[in-house]
Amino acid sequence: MTTTPRPAFRGVNPWLTLLLVVIAALFAFPMLWFLLSSFKPGSELFSLPLTLFPENWTTSGYVTAWTRFDFWRYFANTGIVALITTTLTVLVSAMTGYAFAKYKAWWLQVFFVCILVTTMLPTEVIMPSTFAVIRDLGLYNTLAGIIVPSILTATGVFMFRQYFRTVPDELLEAARIDGVGEIRAFFEIMLPIARPIAIVLGIFSFQWRWNDYIWPLIVLNDPNKYTLQIALRSIVGADNIDWSVLLSASVISLIPMVILFIVFQRQIMSADMNSGLKD
């Protein structure tokens, strides 16, 4: 496909651009339709002919959703879980990855293989037994019950391991000669070096936890401890779905992730996740 070269758009292929725009529009449309529908009054949602834009813009769905559901509580619960888990995940992954990258011992190798295996076996697969463990530890119906099983992620460990391998050993040796202890060397030298990885993992981990569904569903049973996703599910699961409320509530639940994305857009879009999993 060659086109007549025009000076302003040299090298730009209009057909490929059109294709890209069409696909992008197809991707955007469900979100747009959903968002616009949430501003329609309940009577307009199902009245034919359907229109793209609401005839009467209204936020009544939002008001109802906000008053009927204790969103602050759900936000708080989800936020606590996501933040604590993310912090611990980053810290644990950094330490574990560091150990795999810088220390040699046969049992470390064994341990590493164990972690490899866990990538193959998602928590969903062993959930009945993990649930039994959670219950026996007395974590049933607590937020800690969601946090603890989610801390260790193989992806995070891999990312840090690969990264720390590229850090020269001399740096660590120099620190040792200067009499810096192993733990201090880790926290004061290695962790700051690995900041980019920590940020990327932190963002991804936060997203995983914010949108997590199956663990909270299993572990929590007190509505006061519900996370956002479980609360939403309780609206969808009803026999008669109140679409007006559901649409608005869903949009509200997305707001924090959108903010996170706007703040960290640069880091997310340039994240080279391959580095964590490529050997």
Place this chain on the structure above:
Amino acid sequence: MLFVVFFLGPGLLGLYYSFTDYTGVGDPTFTGLTNYEKLFGDEQFYSSIGRTVLYTVFAVPAHYVVALGISLLLVSAATRFRTAARVLFFLPWLISPIVTGVIWRWIFGENFGLVNYVITVLNLPRQQWETNGDLALAVVILASTWSGTAFTMLLFIAALRNIPKSYLEAAQIDGASAAQRFFRITLPLLRPTSFMVILLGTLGAMKEFAMVQALNGGGPGTENMLIVQYIYQTGFERAQIGYASAVSMVLMVILIVIAVVQMRFDRREDLS
């Protein structure tokens, strides 16, 4: 060295989980192989395994082709609006599986959805997106492709950027067509990424749960109940934890087999 010991804790816990799996915790009385015998005579089990496999077989290639196609367009110098498009394609990543399910349920609602409305306007017969099991599964595949593209796209874009431009330029000078360049240079160089995408995609598809819950709850009826939902239902709604553990074990074996087969496949290609 000291702090490593701290992490034997979670490690051992993980190991402990796997051991409890084998003995089937939750049911203190030892029942031997009863669960497995019951399992292999259970039609619902076969049906959900079958549906899960069917879903995976369609969803993974769809996912792969769409994400790779979009990534190629996004790294190609011949397109415009790339930055805006990239952000747009990435947005579904922010949306949780539950909300994804809700969005698509809203669009494909049988009596009120946009798609059936457009079909009616075009004077075509309305489709049974909710009551026909196969169509319902198609909607699930569509929705999962839509939501899964973002992350896969990030992987592909990073990998495509790592391909030295000089290779492609040299091929172009030698007269290779765009298709030849793609199939002879780009695709082989993407192999490690492709392998990872397919492996992660397969594992992800095998454990699909949340999105389907919100989209159609595995309906109509239990026709599209996938395997994780089956585990959830037997283990937590009917409280047959021992039985659900047996299902888990079968799923685990399947996943291990898939992973091993794919790794073998990957290695063999390496040798040739």
